[in-house]
Amino acid sequence: MIRYRYMPTHVGTAAPGRPAERSSAIASRRARSVFLPVVAVLATILAPSCSQQSASVPVPKPTAFGAAIVESSGGKQIAQTGSLLPQPVVVQVNDEQGTAVAGALVEFAAAPSVTFDPPNALTDSSGQVTSNVSLGGMAGRYQLSASTFDKSHKKVELMIEEIALGYQQTLGRHLNDQYCERCHNPESTVERVSNYDNLEVKPHPFAEGDTLNKLSDADLAAIISHGGPALNKSALMPAWGNTLSKSDVQALISYIRAVSDPPSRSAGPVYAKH
């Protein structure tokens, strides 16, 4: 195993209070023998700075405990690397009967490059905690953990997955919005009515990993460039080879791979907490 001295997420942050911890340790050793009052003074000076440095956001004290933690919304979102998810992540803490618990502590954790605002909070009157999440700087899947403690102080954890798009996938998403989505996405919005229901042969939504993961990149490129008939599929899928460049098609494929569910093999590593 290689020990990585540098982790990308520590860029720009000062080393957390090591000197302070060390000096307080030395001080406590001396304390036993000689200078009790001095230690008391030192401790009062150092204690606040230590706690401030080890956890920048104080953890609130829970007033209640739940039995389960569930996702209300905000999972399976797509954002660009390093940027905020379009919607906040909302989780709910329930008791044994499934009723929402107010005042339970929820803590979020993920790979160090992911940031939560706030990283921990007590559930509100409807039993929910809402946090704005920024994904890390590398494209791929990010596993977020939301956890709470039950009455016996056992940790109850919920895993949520989010997707970060790099440059190529972002370009692919742009092309998807422009050319593909109106047929391939069955969901309609106020602004844009889906054409999915109007088609005799239904196209595959890009999240449909079960089907699309079986197609190789070369096959996907062939269908996009030469149309459905290239792989004996419906002619309703037109040929885009004269409209999109080769790199456009590659970008689309990388987007399709990024959003597929279950994840495709070529989607890359999953970033989770250590």
Next chain:
Amino acid sequence: MKEQFTSLWQRLFGDSVRAFGVVSLIFLASLAIAPAKNFFSEWRHYQHGYLRMVRNRSDANTLQRHFQGGIQQIWLPELGVVDRCTSCHVGLKEASLTDVPTQPFRTHPVIPHKLDQFGCTVCHRGQGAATTVAEAHNSTLAWEQPILPAKYIESSCGECHRGPLPGTPQLNQGRNLLARQGCAHCHTVKLPDGTTMKATDDPPSLSHVADKTTREWIYAWLKDPQAYASTSTMPNFKLTDDDARDMSAFLIANSTPLPGDTATLSARPSSDPAAGASLYGESFCASCHAVQNAAGNMVGGDVGPELTRVGNKVKPEWLQAWLRNPRNYDPRTGMPHYRFNDPQIATLSGFLLAKTDSDLLANVHLEAATPEQIAHGKRLVSDYGCASCHEIAGIKKPENFAPELSHLGSKPVTQLIFLPGMPHTLPDYIAGKIKQPRTFSPGLKMPQYTFTPAQIDSLTTALLALNDRSNTLPPSLAVAATPESDYQPAGKAGKLMTDLACFSCHRINGHGGDMAPDLTWEGSSVQREWLVQFFKNPGTLRPSLIRRMPRFNLNDAEVNELTDYIMTVYQTPAIDRDSMPLSGYSQGQVELGKQLFYGKYSCQGCHIVDTKTDKGYIGPTLTHVGSRLTAAWIYQWMKNPQSLRPGTAEPNRGMSDDEARALTAFLISQKGGARQEASKK
């Protein structure tokens, strides 16, 4: 003590041979310091780590062959780049290393540029010449440019690319916001191409504001603009009650009646909500204006102001005059002159005036203003720079009201004042300042905006792109933006087009909005008769769109004027509209076209020709296409749609000339017969 030292000295340097030996040893040891430092250096540690990792992989041989030990460097004198990052980031160019979970060995993600041509620090910032992690990534006393956080990385694209790019949505949004939120009214932003950023919003003139609204509304608006309209771009100046009272007093006292404005109600506002809602819908007001519905969702466009509580704001006589002809009050408005008749104005004004919120002005009680209050209000209006955005009679637009932002992306950190607890980096400073400007100093004039966190990130990205590198870039590297043209159609038709605000939605010759189709070549595209009918009664071509062309109630002379102009002037040099006939194609050709339409090219996926069988919703309905488009246009569209409308979603199918001709024959034979039959049944 002294004896011990003497004996040691004797032992080491007692005779010349001993002295020579010892001095040589010391010399050798000191010579070894540099190689030892080199041997234990960080980059060597990573290179060893890389080789250890590579050893167990299936493609170990290839990777080992590609590996080059020692300090690596990308040197680009033209860009001032000396980047040694590849000394530790060894696998950047190895396509197979995308699955390495941790840095520094992962493959660089796919980007459109080559690392050898652009280096690393052009995009990522940081100190390229450094050979330790801390010096390369973090800021030090001597070097204050740390690595750019991933969320702002698109700002680096913006150093060279001055226009929008499909792969940089955040940068594009940030630049749009800078212009649209009116930042450029107060801040000078000189762009690297030598032009100055222009604000694209158009805050209303306040010179006749008393015609339009009441002092009470102005007071409530100044106190909290978003309470009136949550989508408003007017920021909150956090005024005290007294300041808002005095400023509203000044604005009303300073307002002069618009010459020729009749202060009488021309038609009694009707109280028929159903008729009002129907006229509001038919006129497609919602294409530009939003109204918050009962569920709290905004319904409608964001070109014009939100109308949820417009009844609290406008005076009935002003609203009616505005609906009659908005250009009387504001000659530059993007609102079309609808040519409504009196009953229509009564219906629509009654409908809009009923849109009120009883809470909005309930607690606003203002006494008559004293001259002192008005004078104080005037001073405040000047101090807060209201005239930077709004035209206000008697107050000059201030020059350089706020700091220039042209080089903000290179501002030295030492010149910034940070808040306690804030990370000392430029992006954090910019984002913090946009988020809550007044926390930096209570005396600051910059008001509070209501940006979402994502909008703040976008704005920061766009501002970081305005830096020294973007301003000193070799001209060969700069990719210019397409400048917005100031095209204006000439003559009577041109005046008519301004009056109807065609450019609020349509784009012609690079000028105008993007809500509706580009009309630059409309004259080559459509048949005259169809256009005349369309102006009189605009039907919809695309059933799935909610934004539509409104009916302007034009008279015949106006319709003819516009049609003649469009048919004559807006022609593409690429095709001759009369080169192909509108009828007379052989039955065989039409039949072949039909087969191609439903078979090989399966056009029915997106288009409807036969309303009984076809369902496609994406492209325009083609039931009447034979009486709408010219044959020459259809033919060229079949051959290469992007040559006529760049960016259209219609794919270029690479058709042969014969296929394109057959499809043209089939489509030109669609003159609406099927639809008429259907309506007869």
